[in-house]
Amino acid sequence: MNRKRPGIRRMRGAVAVEFAFLSIPMALLLLGIAEFGNAFHQYNTIDKSVRDAARMLSAYSPVQAGYPSGGGQCLVVYGNTGCTGSPLVAGLTTSMVVVCDQVNTSGCTGQFKNVQTDPSGDTINLVQVKVTGYPYSQITGFFNLAGVIFGDISCVMRQT
Numbered sequence: 001m002n003r004k005r006p007g008i009r010r011m012r013g014a015v016a017v018e019f020a021f022l023s024i025p026m027a028l029l030l031l032g033i034a035e036f037g038n039a040f041h042q043y044n045t046i047d048k049s050v051r052d053a054a055r056m057l058s059a060y061s062p063v064q065a066g067y068p069s070g071g072g073q074c075l076v077v078y079g080n081t082g083c084t085g086s087p088l089v090a091g092l093t094t095s096m097v098v099v100c101d102q103v104n105t106s107g108c109t110g111q112f113k114n115v116q117t118d119p120s121g122d123t124i125n126l127v128q129v130k131v132t133g134y135p136y137s138q139i140t141g142f143f144n145l146a147g148v149i150f151g152d153i154s155c156v157m158r159q160t
Helices: 008-057 069-080
Strands: 097-100 116-117 123-131 153-158
Touching: 008 069, 008 097, 008 123, 008 153, 069 097, 069 123
Parallel strands: none
Antiparallel strands: 097 123, 116 123, 123 153
């Protein structure tokens, strides 16, 4: 005895409709996660390269001959001091990198002071490497994130 249950035929399309309703928010969620992950990656890459450049420049005195200020800018953008290869993140240029120290003060803003004194009265020279005005480059064109600009990413270290 082979009986068909009544109503089964009417229920066949319900799963497809439910999947269609659920797939749209899930796709948006996955695209949002991908964009957020990309933004996080870009920010961390720039942050690490800024720290590397500040660490490199902290080993030099800004008044000595051959002070590698330009090499520090190249280290932030390209990952090397020779400005060779492709940028670490798309859209980053050396014009966005500002080096502030005892000698170089153009483009330096805010509370940064190049020279400080410690409690013993000795002079402390500081170097600040800063990336300013970096526009976020998105991986998908789905979300309209054009014009989103990261805030200043900077690092300050003591120089020799």
